[in-house]
Structures are given as C-alpha cells and as structure tokens.
Amino acid sequence: MFDIIPQKGGLSIVEGFYCDGVNCGMREGDQPDLAFIRSDAPCDISAVFTTNRFQAAPIRHFQRYGEDFQTDFILINAKNANAMTGKRGIEDIDSIFAAIGTKHPMTNPVMSSTGVIGYPLPVEKIVAGFDTFDLNARDSAHAAEAIMTTDQFPKELAFEVALEDGTGFRIAGICKGAGMINPAMATMLCFIVTDADIPKAEMDSLLRESVDHSFNTISVDGDTSTNDTVMLMTSRKSGNYQKEAFKMALDMLTHQLAMMILRDGEGANKVVAFEVSGAKTKEDAIKASKALSNSLLVKTALFGEDPNWGRIASTIGASGIACDEELLVIRYEDLIVYSREFPVLDAAREAKAAKIMQKSSYKIHCDIGLGEYSHTSYGCDLSYDYVKINADYRT
Amino acid sequence: MFDIIPQKGGLSIVEGFYCDGVNCGMREGDQPDLAFIRSDAPCDISAVFTTNRFQAAPIRHFQRYGEDFQTDFILINAKNANAMTGKRGIEDIDSIFAAIGTKHPMTNPVMSSTGVIGYPLPVEKIVAGFDTFDLNARDSAHAAEAIMTTDQFPKELAFEVALEDGTGFRIAGICKGAGMINPAMATMLCFIVTDADIPKAEMDSLLRESVDHSFNTISVDGDTSTNDTVMLMTSRKSGNYQKEAFKMALDMLTHQLAMMILRDGEGANKVVAFEVSGAKTKEDAIKASKALSNSLLVKTALFGEDPNWGRIASTIGASGIACDEELLVIRYEDLIVYSREFPVLDAAREAKAAKIMQKSSYKIHCDIGLGEYSHTSYGCDLSYDYVKINADYRT
Known part of the structure; x- marks a missing residue:
C-alpha cells in the first residue's frame, strides 16, 4: 500500500532541482518567456517527442546526445519554436550553450522551445x-508561466508518495499547451522531475x-506540432522507489496535467470524455473515440449544447470501424439518447440530454455492441474564440 | 474535336426529364423542401454513395433494387436525412411510393434525403x-432550391456538347452541400441527367x-455524412455519344459543382487549392493535400489572412508522409514563402504573401522534393460563422 498526496509548490518540492523564469524580451510585457530547470548533479533523463516529421531543432539537438545520457540543465523558451530552421537551428542552440556555459558549467545541456x-x-x-536568472531559485510558478503560449493559466502539479515502510519520494511537473493538441502525442511541453530511485x-x-494514456488521449484541434516534448528527470535523492507507486503517481500526474491542457484548450469551455466500448478491435475503439474528439461537427454541437446525437452516430459511421446501427447505443452520462x-x-x-450538455465536463459513451475493446479520448468544444485565437495567432 | 458550351436552365435543357420543387411543410416559410426528377421512360441510373457505415435508409432502399436497374422517378427531400432510422426508414419510403404510385405509375422509384x-x-x-407537384414542369431552379439545407444559394449547371459531326448531347446537374463536406466522398447530394447514348x-x-476527381477532392470540415449521393441518369434521347467528350463534360460539371459547394462552405469566405507535388507516392500526395485542407490551424490562418507558413509545414510533417525540411518548398501562388x-x-x-491571402481564391503549393507524385485538394477557411451555423444547426 502507498499514499499519493497532492502538494503545493510544483517542481520546487523535489529535492535536487532548481528552476526560475524571467522575461528576456521575446514576449512583450513582464510575463517571463525564458525558464530553466537544473539539477545540482547530472541526472538520468527520459523523453518522448512529437511524431511530426519536421522535428524542431531542440529535439534534434537532444537526440544528438544519443540514447542514454545525463544532463543537469534544461533551458526552455516561449514565443519561438526554433522549428523549420535547418542546421542553423541547432547551431543557435550550440551558440547559446557555449556562451552561458562559460558563466555556469553544464553537463549535456538540453533545450526546449515553443512558439512560432x-x-x-x-x-x-x-x-x-x-544573466537575470536566479540559478538557486526554486520558482516553479515563474517557470510554468515562462513556457506558456496561448495558455490562459500556468500548469503545475506535485505529489508526495508515501510508501508503506514510512519512506517515500516526490514527483512534480509543469506543462504548457492550449492549441495544436492532438492524440498523436499531445502537442505540448511537459517537464517532470522526481527524486525517486528509479x-x-x-x-x-x-x-x-504514461504519455499514451494521458497526453495522447486528448485533442483540442487535431493538429500535431513540431515541438511536442515530455521529459522526465530524476535526482534519485530520496533513495526510495517502488514501481507500482511510481507508476500510479506518474500516471496521475500526466493525466491531470493533460486535463489541465484540455480545460485550457483554445476557446474551449467544456471537457468531454468520449468513451467507446464494445468495439471489435482495440484499433477500432481508438479510431472511433479519436474521431469523435476531433470532429468539427461534434465539437460545434458541444459548444451549442445541442443534443444532436446524429452527429455522434455519423462520426462513428464515418470513422471506418466495424459497426451496425442496430447494435449501437449512445449515452450522455447514463442517459440513452440512441x-x-x-x-x-x-x-x-x-431535455435531460440538453441539461447534461450544459455541464462543464461530462461523458459521451458509445457502445458498438460488437466486441470487448474500449478506449476513451478526451476533447473539448469549438467556440468562436478558437477561431479568433487562431486567426490572429502571430499578431 | 468537340465543344462544351455552358447553358442556362439547369436540368430543364435535357430531353426527356421533368423536375419541380414544392414546399410540403417540412421547412418553415415558402422555400421548397420536396423535389422530383422524373423521366418519361425508364432510364439507366448510376450512383455513388457515402462511405459512412451508417448509410441512410434511402441509400439502402436504392441498393435493394440490385446492381443494374432502370428507374423513372427520383424523389428528394430536405430537412430530414432518414438516417439511423432502421427498418422503419425503408418501410416509410415504401409507404410513400405505395401512396403516390396510385396517382402516378412509376418504375423502381428511388429516394434521396438530407437533413437531421x-x-x-x-x-x-x-x-x-x-399532389402539389406539376409533374410536367421543367423547373430546375425550384428543384435545386428544394434540396438545400444550410446552402446559401442553389447550385445547378448545364452543358451542351457539340460533336465534330454536327450532332451532340446535353448534360446537366443540380447539387446541394455546404457542411459535412469531406474528401471521403464529398458530403452532398448531386443529381445529373443526360441525353447521351452512353x-x-x-x-x-x-x-x-469523376466523383474521385471532383467531390472527393473538397473539404469543408472533414466530416462525412450518412447520406452522400451522386446519381447520373440518361434518357439516351439524343442518340449521340462520344466517350472523350462525355467524360470531359461530366468532369467539368462535377468539378464546377464541387467548387460551388466549397464556395458555399458553411461560413467560408475563401476557396484554396492545396497542391502537393514531388511526393514519394501517390498515397503520400493525397494524404498531405487532404491533411492541409482539413487542418483547423491552416483553416483559421486562411481566415485570418496570416501568411503563417509554419502551419502548412507542420501539417505536412504531421501527416505521416515521407518528407524532409531541407527539400520542402512552399509557395503561395508563385511566391516562395519557405x-x-x-x-x-x-x-x-x-507583404506579398499577405496580399495573396486576401484573394477569395488562390493556390498553396507544397513541393516535397522526393518523387514525382502530386495531388490537389480544395479547402476553405474556417470562420466564426462556421461555429455559429453548426452550434445552432437544429434550431
């Protein structure tokens, strides 16, 4: 047995890590646009990157270090994705680390970028x-603010894991993302640190x-960016580890961060779980639930709070999965609508269905009636504000 | 050699066919909601239907006649799709034809429906x-109006084909569609009649x-309806036929009708051709150009008239095709933007790119630089009005 206890303080609660965010003039106003996360000794790091073929320069720079390496420094900027910038994109990262490395010695520093x-x-x-960073700060909130783009709020989360033997460890993460969010590796940046001895x-x-079960189940707009990144670093300072507990804490962390991204989806007002069950194959279940979370007609019906289940049925039928209108059952929460x-x-x-649709979060459940496979994707509505935000993004 | 000469009058110019549209009370106001197209003798008919697994009742009713049959009557209604209505959907069609068949003898009558x-x-x-139809009318405009749903304007087109030997034939079509338009068989209804002896x-x-090269290249919102239908009937009354001329006239007809649908895309202000060339395979070319015409981020950038080519590049990269940022070239019309x-x-x-984007119709061309395959898809922008139309569709 173990307990997973939410904590305040974001990344700052994890032993061995420091972070801060400052404004270096890329973003107008005072909001930070540059962040670092560093450890006081080189750490193991794991990463999952975008499936986009045009991976951004920081991702290619990271991969140059090879499969397994240790690092003690992550530099993160907003406003500029450093994507489609060719060799120069990597050279620029090298120049930055050459310059700041003379002021602060680093082991295999990595970068992460988001923006245009x-x-x-x-x-x-x-x-x-x-030069304006406080390298000994543990200012998780500033770091979380610095990495925001169209985000309406910073996203951070931390857990303390108490093991049965009285020992434990900690895990915390920050992330950003509000648009270009698609299940083919959620389009976002996420940095997780732990002191578990994993x-x-x-x-x-x-x-x-964990990424497959969290960020890869959400969709704001079906677009997959060039920069998607999830990183996990461990300082191992707690000296403790228990796989089942770590897995649950990590999964809770990534799921809740993913839900924060969806809640913050550009122009979104609602988060809807699309559960597909009874599918003939796992692939069918995934295909149908992702089709629902990506359908423009479904998303606008959610926004309009119109219990137009025909759009749900039509999207299932168009998704290419095995299905039969005689067997299909569609529910909003527990209410059968078809x-x-x-x-x-x-x-x-x-009237009951319309009332459910007024909630800020609810489930649409489609039972295909042909098999035993299920999958849940999470989506949001599409409002006028999505169009507004994305028509004017660069300006 | 042959000439293809545009004609006024829509379906009415083709020998042997009659049509009309009336309001039977399904739609509020005076606008027709019920149409017929009939021939004075049974005709060969070809049809292409939606790929949606939940095919609507009129499609299943049509298919009950078997592969090859002759008909002299098409009944079309708006406002109700007769989809997801099970056996009753087909029984209702049988009841309708049983009742009206006593007033007007028919051979294998077929139906087509669009709506909720x-x-x-x-x-x-x-x-x-x-009973309110004038069965001897040739009122193509009324028929085209009757089949509209969210369409802003009726869509009809007619050609006279003049062959070199002084003979010729005619071909004409009406169609409807403004939303749920997707390349997997454009979501719409289209009825084409000809007197060619084909x-x-x-x-x-x-x-x-012809459908593959026209309706299947356009996308308003990436959704595929339960009711998509294209039908072609011939009276053979001209006694003339020449394959090459017929093919060109049919392709011109379906392409121009498809462009009318796109121009009328819900809330759309622009029609953009997404040409992908230099792809490694034909599948890659199709996949990338369809990804562009369906991307929400691309569509909102078109609406915002923002020359943000990064979204074009990112969508190509996310589409899963073979590509390389060193080889990619993106042009707006002839202007290289990347x-x-x-x-x-x-x-x-x-500034030049922004000016091109202000046009109501232009081309975005992506050369992948890896092979010799190309494909063009057509899309439109996504505006506030798309959201408005689709949030309130049923009301």
Whole structure:
C-alpha cells in the first residue's frame, strides 16, 4: 500500500532541482518567456517527442546526445519554436550553450522551445536573459508561466508518495499547451522531475506508457506540432522507489496535467470524455473515440449544447470501424439518447440530454455492441474564440 | 474535336426529364423542401454513395433494387436525412411510393434525403406534397432550391456538347452541400441527367472517376455524412455519344459543382487549392493535400489572412508522409514563402504573401522534393460563422 498526496509548490518540492523564469524580451510585457530547470548533479533523463516529421531543432539537438545520457540543465523558451530552421537551428542552440556555459558549467545541456515556426532564435536576447536568472531559485510558478503560449493559466502539479515502510519520494511537473493538441502525442511541453530511485529502463518505459494514456488521449484541434516534448528527470535523492507507486503517481500526474491542457484548450469551455466500448478491435475503439474528439461537427454541437446525437452516430459511421446501427447505443452520462429500441429522442429525454450538455465536463459513451475493446479520448468544444485565437495567432 | 458550351436552365435543357420543387411543410416559410426528377421512360441510373457505415435508409432502399436497374422517378427531400432510422426508414419510403404510385405509375422509384439524423420521415406531409407537384414542369431552379439545407444559394449547371459531326448531347446537374463536406466522398447530394447514348458500364466507371476527381477532392470540415449521393441518369434521347467528350463534360460539371459547394462552405469566405507535388507516392500526395485542407490551424490562418507558413509545414510533417525540411518548398501562388534557401519570410515577401491571402481564391503549393507524385485538394477557411451555423444547426 502507498499514499499519493497532492502538494503545493510544483517542481520546487523535489529535492535536487532548481528552476526560475524571467522575461528576456521575446514576449512583450513582464510575463517571463525564458525558464530553466537544473539539477545540482547530472541526472538520468527520459523523453518522448512529437511524431511530426519536421522535428524542431531542440529535439534534434537532444537526440544528438544519443540514447542514454545525463544532463543537469534544461533551458526552455516561449514565443519561438526554433522549428523549420535547418542546421542553423541547432547551431543557435550550440551558440547559446557555449556562451552561458562559460558563466555556469553544464553537463549535456538540453533545450526546449515553443512558439512560432520558421524564425531563428534571438540568441543574444536569450544569452542576456540567462544573466537575470536566479540559478538557486526554486520558482516553479515563474517557470510554468515562462513556457506558456496561448495558455490562459500556468500548469503545475506535485505529489508526495508515501510508501508503506514510512519512506517515500516526490514527483512534480509543469506543462504548457492550449492549441495544436492532438492524440498523436499531445502537442505540448511537459517537464517532470522526481527524486525517486528509479532504474533508467523503467523511466523510459513508464514514461512512454504514461504519455499514451494521458497526453495522447486528448485533442483540442487535431493538429500535431513540431515541438511536442515530455521529459522526465530524476535526482534519485530520496533513495526510495517502488514501481507500482511510481507508476500510479506518474500516471496521475500526466493525466491531470493533460486535463489541465484540455480545460485550457483554445476557446474551449467544456471537457468531454468520449468513451467507446464494445468495439471489435482495440484499433477500432481508438479510431472511433479519436474521431469523435476531433470532429468539427461534434465539437460545434458541444459548444451549442445541442443534443444532436446524429452527429455522434455519423462520426462513428464515418470513422471506418466495424459497426451496425442496430447494435449501437449512445449515452450522455447514463442517459440513452440512441438505441434501436429508443431511436427517437422524445421531448423529456431531449431535455435531460440538453441539461447534461450544459455541464462543464461530462461523458459521451458509445457502445458498438460488437466486441470487448474500449478506449476513451478526451476533447473539448469549438467556440468562436478558437477561431479568433487562431486567426490572429502571430499578431 | 468537340465543344462544351455552358447553358442556362439547369436540368430543364435535357430531353426527356421533368423536375419541380414544392414546399410540403417540412421547412418553415415558402422555400421548397420536396423535389422530383422524373423521366418519361425508364432510364439507366448510376450512383455513388457515402462511405459512412451508417448509410441512410434511402441509400439502402436504392441498393435493394440490385446492381443494374432502370428507374423513372427520383424523389428528394430536405430537412430530414432518414438516417439511423432502421427498418422503419425503408418501410416509410415504401409507404410513400405505395401512396403516390396510385396517382402516378412509376418504375423502381428511388429516394434521396438530407437533413437531421434520427427522426422518422413525415410520410403524410410528403405524400400530400406530391399532389402539389406539376409533374410536367421543367423547373430546375425550384428543384435545386428544394434540396438545400444550410446552402446559401442553389447550385445547378448545364452543358451542351457539340460533336465534330454536327450532332451532340446535353448534360446537366443540380447539387446541394455546404457542411459535412469531406474528401471521403464529398458530403452532398448531386443529381445529373443526360441525353447521351452512353453504355451503362461507362456511366458507372466515368461517374466513379469523376466523383474521385471532383467531390472527393473538397473539404469543408472533414466530416462525412450518412447520406452522400451522386446519381447520373440518361434518357439516351439524343442518340449521340462520344466517350472523350462525355467524360470531359461530366468532369467539368462535377468539378464546377464541387467548387460551388466549397464556395458555399458553411461560413467560408475563401476557396484554396492545396497542391502537393514531388511526393514519394501517390498515397503520400493525397494524404498531405487532404491533411492541409482539413487542418483547423491552416483553416483559421486562411481566415485570418496570416501568411503563417509554419502551419502548412507542420501539417505536412504531421501527416505521416515521407518528407524532409531541407527539400520542402512552399509557395503561395508563385511566391516562395519557405525553402531551405529562403527559410525566413522577410518583410517584403511577407507583404506579398499577405496580399495573396486576401484573394477569395488562390493556390498553396507544397513541393516535397522526393518523387514525382502530386495531388490537389480544395479547402476553405474556417470562420466564426462556421461555429455559429453548426452550434445552432437544429434550431
């Protein structure tokens, strides 16, 4: 047995790590645009990156270190993705670390970027910004603010894991993301630190699984960015580890951070779970639930709070999975809105369905009736504000 | 050699066909909601239907006649899709034709429906509406109006084909569609009539090809409806046929009707051609160009008239095709906005790109640089009005 206890303080609660965020002039106003996360000794790091073929320069720079390496410094900037910047993109990262490495010795420093595609990094601003960091700060809130783009709020979360023998460890994360969010590796940046004494191989496998069950189940707009990154570092300072407890804490952390991203989806007002069960294959279950979370017609119906289950059915039918209208059952929460027995939504059930749709969070459940496989994806509504935010993004 | 000459009058110019549209009370106001297209003798008919697994009742009713049959009557209604209505959906069609068949003898009558999913057809209204048809009318405009849903304008087109020997034939079509438009068989209804003396096998194959090159290249919102239908009937009254001329006239007809649908895309202000060339395989070319025409981030950038080519690049990279940022070249019309040589859009080129994006119709061309395959898809922008139309569709 073990307990997982939420903590305040974000990354700052984990032994061995320091972080801060400052404004180096990439973003107008006072909000930080440059962050670091560092450890007081080189650490094992695991990472999962975007499936986009045009991986951004910081991702290619990271991969240059090889499969397994240790690092003690992550530098993160907003406003500029350093993507589609070719060789220069990597050279710029090298220049930045060459310059700041003379002021603060680093082992295999890595970078992570988010923002507009296709512009070179403002190297001098970033190097100058480094001088304004407090390298001994543990300011998780500033770091979480610095990595925001169209995010409405910073996202951080921390847990203390208490093991049965009285020992324990801690795990914490910050992330950003509000648009370009798609299940093919959620489009976002996430940095997780822990002091658990976890073997490197388990860091890699547990992180991959956890990302599949969290960030890869959410969709704001079906777009997959060039910069998606989830990193996990461990200082091992607690000296403690228990796999089952670590896995649960990591999964809770990534799931809740993913839900924060969805809640903050550009222009979104609702978070809806699309559970597909009874599918003939696992692939069918995933395909249908992702089709629902990505459908424009479904997303606008959620926004309009219109219990138009026909759009749910049509999207299932169009998704290419095995299905049969005689067997399909659609529920909003526990309310059946479509089945062969009750094909027409009478006024009383329609009123109930409309009431469920007014909630800020609810479940739409489609039972395919053909097999035993299920999958849940999470999506949000599409509002006028999504269009507004994305029509004007660069300005 | 041959000439293809546009004609006014829509379906009415083709010998042997009659059509009309009336209001039978399914739609509020005076606008027609019920149409017929009939021929004065049974005709060969070819049809292409939706790939949605939940095919609507009228499609299943059509298919009950088998592969090859002749018909002299198509009945079409708006406001109700007769989809997800199970056996009752087909029984209702049988009831309608049983009732109206006593007033007007018919051979294998077929039906086509568009509108809201999941409600039984108002059989009595439709039967009563039939009595108000003028069965000898050739009122193509009324028929085109009757089949509209969220369409802003009726869509009809007609050509006279003049062959070199002085003979010729005619072909004409009406269609509807403004939302749920996706390349997996454009989501719409289209009815084409001709008096060409075309063999049935060529009707089938030429229609299938023509749909692939027209309706299947357009996307408003990536959704595929339960009711998509394209039908082609021939009276053979002209006695003339020449395959090459017929194929060109049919392709021009379906392409131009498809462009009318896109121009009328819900809330859309622009029609953009997404040409992908230099792809390694044909599948890659199709996949990338469809990904562009369906991307929410691309569509909102088109609406915002923001020359943010990074979203084009990111969508190509996320589409799963073979590609390399060193080889990719992106052009708006003839203007290079991204290549390895000119990775950054300077102010002068940015101003030119912004000017192109203000046009109501233009081309975005992505050369992948890896092979010789190309494909063009057509899309439109996503505006506030798309959200408005679809949030309130049923009300």
